[in-house]
Amino acid sequence: MEAEVRPLAKMDFVAPSSLKEVLSLLEKHGNKAKLLAGGTDLIPKMKKRAIMADLVIDLNRISGLSQIEVRNDGLHIGGLTRLAEIKESPLVKEKAPALVQAISLMASPPIRNRATMAGNLGTASPAADTAPPLLVLDASVKLESARGERIIPLSEFFTGPQSTVRRPDEILTEVFLPVQDGSSAFLKLGRRKAFTLSVVSVAAFARIRRGKFEEVRLALGAVAPTPIRGRRVEENLKGKEVNEQNIAQAAEIIKGEIKPIADVRASEEYRREMSLIFTRRVLEQIGGRG
Numbered sequence: 001m002e003a004e005v006r007p008l009a010k011m012d013f014v015a016p017s018s019l020k021e022v023l024s025l026l027e028k029h030g031n032k033a034k035l036l037a038g039g040t041d042l043i044p045k046m047k048k049r050a051i052m053a054d055l056v057i058d059l060n061r062i063s064g065l066s067q068i069e070v071r072n073d074g075l076h077i078g079g080l081t082r083l084a085e086i087k088e089s090p091l092v093k094e095k096a097p098a099l100v101q102a103i104s105l106m107a108s109p110p111i112r113n114r115a116t117m118a119g120n121l122g123t124a125s126p127a128a129d130t131a132p133p134l135l136v137l138d139a140s141v142k143l144e145s146a147r148g149e150r151i152i153p154l155s156e157f158f159t160g161p162q163s164t165v166r167r168p169d170e171i172l173t174e175v176f177l178p179v180q181d182g183s184s185a186f187l188k189l190g191r192r193k194a195f196t197l198s199v200v201s202v203a204a205f206a207r208i209r210r211g212k213f214e215e216v217r218l219a220l221g222a223v224a225p226t227p228i229r230g231r232r233v234e235e236n237l238k239g240k241e242v243n244e245q246n247i248a249q250a251a252e253i254i255k256g257e258i259k260p261i262a263d264v265r266a267s268e269e270y271r272r273e274m275s276l277i278f279t280r281r282v283l284e285q286i287g288g289r290g
C-alpha cells in the first residue's frame with residue numbers, strides 16, 4: 001500500500017536574513033514557532049502531523065552560522081553548517097575523526113547536503129548519529145536568544161526523546177569541541193549497511209600513555225531515551241593497561257548502563273547484546289592506536 005502524501009498544514013512562513021531577526025521572532029512567537037534548517041527531519045514530520053507549528057522560521061538565508069574554525073581553545077562548528085561540509089573538512093578530519101565517521105554513515109549524500117549540525121542535535125532523537133561522537137569529544141553547544149547566550153555541555157543538552165534544555169526563544173548557533181590530545185572512533189549498527197537509522201551507535205575517545213588508558217570516554221546512541229555516556233565503563237578502564245581482557249571486562253558493564261527499547265528496528269535484547277559487542281569493538285579499535 002502506498003503511503004499517503006499529505007500537504008503541510010496551514011502555517012505562516014518567514015525567511016529572515018539575520019540572526020537578530022530570528023531572535024526577535026523567537027522572542028515573540030517562540031512557543032508556536034519551529035526553526036527550519038535542512039528540513040530533512042522537520043518537513044517529513046510536519047507532513048505526518050507529528051510536529052505542528054503556526055510559524056516556520058527558515059534559517060537558510062542567514063549567513064555567518066556555517067563556519068568551521070580552529071581557534072586557540074578548539075574547534076568551532078557553526079550550527080547551520082551542512083553535514084556534507086563537515087564530513088569533507090580537513091580540520092574536522094584531523095580534530096574529530098569520529099564525527100566524520102558518524103556523518104559518513106548517515107542517511108545519503110543528498111540528505112547530508114541539506115542536513116545541518118544544529119538540525120541533527122535539534123531532533124533530540126536518541127539515534128541522532130552526531131551525538132555519540134560529540135559527547136566523547138566533550139562538545140558543548142551555544143544557545144542564543146534575545147536575552148543573551150548560554151553554553152551548555154552536550155552531556156546536559158538532551159532531556160528525553162525529542163526533548164532538550166533549549167528554551168522556545170533560543171536557537172543553537174554553534175557546537176564547540178575543546179582542544180585535546182587523543183584519538184576517537186565511531187561504529188554504527190543499522191538494519192542495512194547504508195541509508196539506515198542506528199540500531200546501536202557507539203563512539204569512543206581515548207588518550208593512551210605507556211600502554212595504559214589515561215583518559216577514556218564512551219557514548220552510545222539508540223539504546224536509551226537520550227544519547228548517553230558510558231561513565232561506569234570509562235571509570236573501570238581509566239588507568240588500566242590496554243589489553244583485550246580489560247576491554248572485554250569493562251565492556252560488560254555497558255549492559256547495566258543502557259535502557260534500550262524494542263521498536264520496528266530491533267528488540268531490546270538485540271540492542272543490549274549489540275551494545276556490548278560494539279562497545280568492545282570500538283574500545284579495541286582506539287586501544288589498537290595507542
Ligand SMILES: Cc1cc2nc3c(=O)[nH]c(=O)nc-3n(C[C@H](O)[C@H](O)[C@H](O)COP(=O)(O)OP(=O)(O)OC[C@H]3O[C@@H](n4cnc5c(N)ncnc54)[C@H](O)[C@@H]3O)c2cc1C
Pocket residue numbers: 034035036037038039040041042043044059079080083105106107108111114115116117118119120121122123127128129130166170171172173195196197198
Ligand atoms: C531518509 C532519511 C534518512 C535519515 N538518516 C539519518 C541517519 O542515518 N542518522 C541521523 O542521525 N539522522 C538521519 N535522518 C534524520 C535527519 O536527516 C537528520 O537528523 C538531520 O541532521 C536533521 O538536520 P536538518 O538540518 O535537516 O534539521 P531540520 O529538519 O531542519 O530540523 C530538525 C529539528 O531541529 C530543529 N532545529 C533546526 N535548526 C535548529 C537550530 N539552529 N537551533 C535549534 N533547533 C534547530 C528544528 O526545529 C527541528 O525540530 C534521516 C532522515 C531521512 C529523511
